[in-house]
Amino acid sequence: MKIALTKTKLSLIVSSALLIAACSNQNNENSYEANKAMANIKAPVAKKVPHEMVIHNHTRVDNYYWMRDDSRTNPEILAHLAAENDYTKAQLKHTEAMQEQIFQEIKDRIEKDDNSVPRKSGDFYYSTQMQGENEYPIYVRATDFNGSNLEVLLNVNELAKAHDYYQVTGLRVSPNGKLLAYGEDTLSRRVYTVQFKDIAGNTLLTDKLTGTSGGIVWGNDNKTVYYIKKDPQTLLGYQVFRHTLGTSQADDEMVYEEKNKAYYTGISKSKDDSSIFIWHSSTEASGVSVIDANNAKAMPKKFIEREEGHEYSISKLNDWYYINTNWQATNFRLMKVDKNHLGDKSQWQDVIPANDAVKLERFELFTDHLVYQQRENGISRITIQQLSTGKEQQLSFHDTAYTLHMYGNDEIDNKALRLYYTSFTTPGVDYDIDLTTLTKTTLKQDNVLGDFDSNNYASERIFVKARDGKKIPVSLVYRKDTFKKDGTNPLYQYAYGSYGNTIDPYFSVSRLSLLDRGFVYAIAHIRGSEMLGRPWYEDGKKLTKMNTFTDFIDVTKALTAQGYGDKDKVFAAGGSAGGLLMGAVINMAPELYQGIAAAVPFVDVVTTMLDESIPLTTNEFKEWGNPKEKVYYDYMLSYSPYDQVKTQDYPNILVTTGLHDSQVQYFEPMKWVAKLREYKTDDNLLVFKIDMEAGHGGASGRFKRIHNTALQYSFFIDLLNKS
The missing domain is CATH 2.130.10.120 (Prolyl oligopeptidase, N-terminal domain)
Structure with missing residues (x-):
């Protein structure tokens, strides 16, 4: 695969592609002629080249299969991507001032000189420094x-x-x-x-x-x-x-x-x-x-x-290996074994027994202490056990829901636990916690510049009933003086819902730009995550994947019904597998959303999972299923966003990707956008922005990334202002 393309060559190819596409790219965009040309740019219409794919005696026809080019050098494809960028720029030109405003207000909240807390490793203390611009x-x-x-x-x-x-x-x-x-x-x-x-x-x-x-x-x-x-x-x-x-x-x-x-x-x-x-x-x-x-x-x-189905991780202390294992433990347990019995599972001994109601997430070992993190009913807790006595103490925190992250505990003889703590309303705090007394020493708290006051914001944790009766946790945050539980606030709903990845509430300086404009922000902890333990994940993958999508839809309906948001002002966002989520829910319930943003979306599920030459496909079979087996093929086809695009109205849509994405190849969203344009029956906005230099994680650099956030926020706010 010819991916080692130099930036110079890419620039030349894109330049020639622009000529082929006959796209306007005036240097002086403020001139009358440039603005006039910009206004006349139409949505790119992709050619259709039928490509038949037959498996399990079923034929699919993909008219946009031609958009795949692993070398990323095809002039026609690059021209089409350039045309998409030009169209997006033209359609969102009137929001550029707002984008710049949001970019600046986010940037202005960030401490320009910001150093990390030193962490000890060997004879030195290591840290990072962020300076100025x-x-x-x-x-x-x-x-x-x-x-x-x-x-x-x-x-x-x-x-x-x-x-x-x-x-x-x-x-x-x-x-x-x-x-x-x-x-x-x-x-x-x-x-x-x-x-x-x-x-x-x-x-x-x-x-x-x-x-x-x-x-x-x-x-x-x-x-x-x-x-x-x-x-x-x-x-x-x-x-x-x-x-x-x-x-x-x-x-x-x-x-x-x-x-x-x-x-x-x-x-x-x-x-x-x-x-x-x-x-x-x-x-x-x-x-x-x-x-x-x-x-x-x-x-x-x-x-x-x-062994098939056995998951575990290990850590070593003196002559003992400690094992976090799901062996006869749905939500995992901690065991240990002497180094002389390496390879003999029969010698494993319980340290923290299995508990079907509590998920054992991770642990840290010190000379005389074991620290372990568990999750119960969606909330993390950390317990410190003295190994010599068995005495246990549990840490406590003031927020109802939060994020805990043990990090930097590189030395076995540390006297304190290094911990990072944050919540929707609490900027991140780095603590050293004495392993014996539990005394917390604050090493640093992230400083939010400007007039930020955490007392202006409130968060909630509620449970919403899904259509099958399961209770879905939802984390909410809003500004107190703009929130009215009367169904008038705009609602921004986010979720991921795959790979067991759990998104706990965390503080975001960027999010303040939404909250200060009256948005209610919600994280839907849908099935496919491990928010409620391992069974919550198992109930949202492979042949139960549809629960992920219906949970998200049910949360939207419940939040608007309960007055947390205006049913006509709901916006949703997700990236990667969360982009798959966005694609699925707008096929299933497009009327619920005024606008959605799908970043690097995994939307062409069946075709990708049938092609083992595409990066990382084979690793995903246990997550999505292998469509070479008919039962999985049929099920995946039933929700695959690209395959399920239909003739109907869709919400306003912003799609973003990177040409060099290694996780979700650029041609997935490219094909999806082309097919949506072909089928959608509305006049709503559909724009597609491609970063020609970036991959799955977007632009590099702490400030460059803010531009993408500002683009998404201004897209939603502009739609809100028009409604």
Whole structure:
């Protein structure tokens, strides 16, 4: 797949494509002629080239299959995308002032000089600095928490200057603290080149590892590194290599290859630095292989044999491995086993027993403490257990619903737990929590500039009854002085609802631009997430996936019926699998929504899942089903947004994507928009914006990303103003 296209070549191709499309691109858009030309731009009408696909004695005809070009060089396709961008710009030109206003008010709330809380790892304290108008962080370290002897490890702003898109990932310092490894992506395909830097000399080593997943793990000899190589076609990371500094990548030794394409591969290191873990993860099963970090010739050993349906993760403390496992535990339990019984599941011992009403989410180990996070009835809680005595204490927080994230607990002998806390109305707070006394020390709270006062806002957690009687949690936030529970407020509803991904309430400076304009913001915790434990996820995937979509629709109906929003002023948004959600609900209940925004939407479900050459398809079979089996084909076809587009009215729609998206290929939303234009019977707006430089995560840079948010918000607010 020819994805390594230079930006210069792409610019030339797009330029010629623009000529083919005969699109106006005047330099002086404020001139009369430019405005006149802009006003005359019509919605692109795509040609139809019937493409038959036959399986299970069923024939589908895809008139827009021709839009797929893995090389991203086809002039006709690039011309059509350019025409879509021109049409979007023309249709939304009158909102540009509003977009700029919202962009500025969001940007003006953000602390320009904003440093992260230092986290200890080995002999140093590591942190990031954001300065002034910089788009990217500067990675630094010091010899103590207060920043003594501060040295710069990596200034990403300098590295990004030569690129339209630039992303750094996986920074890892060698055990002796002298070398830095990091992965860089300049195309937004999530395929990284690993670079190595001599920190003291501020110079790059000649070693360079291409085609990787970005992260590495150091062996304890400071010269051996382990990394994952990606398949250039499917972009699946499936091979673990061992590299010795100073040698050619071509000579690297492959220590593990994943033969089962349904599995993702990851690598990490135990907290005590004794072991390297290779993670084998699929939707419904997982495994771990262990390598001795002190032996540069060691080969991986299986923790246990992989079993279908068994998911687990491990952590090591002294001679014991602790295991978070779903073995005979729907919502997982914590067990442990002595290192001498590696591979023998019969020797596992209960630490935290299974509880069908409580989901065990994650845990951290310290010298004499176990910290574990559970979720009950949709709310997370953290318990600290002293291992020597068994005494347990539970942390408490003031909000009714919130987000908790344990991070930076890299040292086994830490005396405190590092924790990040946030809610709809509480800007993020970093705490150190004493493991013995539970005393909270506030290390930092995110500062919101301007006239922000958390007391002006209120949040609620309610439950809504779905059509089958299940109760769906919904998190709500609004500004107190603009909210009236009388069905007059505009409503913005968000959800994701796939892969068990749970979206807890969190603070957002961007969201204030909606709340301050009278919007009620709702997160619908629909099935497909794990908000109510593992069964909540199982009831929203594969042959129960339809619950995800009907839950979202039922939440919309309930919120307007209960007066949280005006039934004629409902807006919805979702991205990726959340974009699939948007596509499904507007096919099923388009009348409920005034406007929707679908970012990088996964909408061509059946065709994509039938094509194993498309990146990441094989990993998704356990999430969506394999349509090569008729039962899954029929079910997926019943909700696939692209296949279910029909002759009917649709709401106003904003679709966004990136040309280089590696997760959801650009041609999925491109085809969807073309088909919607063909079938929809309304005069509502349908616009499609393509970032020709970005991928699945959108633009790189902290301020650049705000432009996309401002675009979406102004799209909705403009519709609201017209109603």
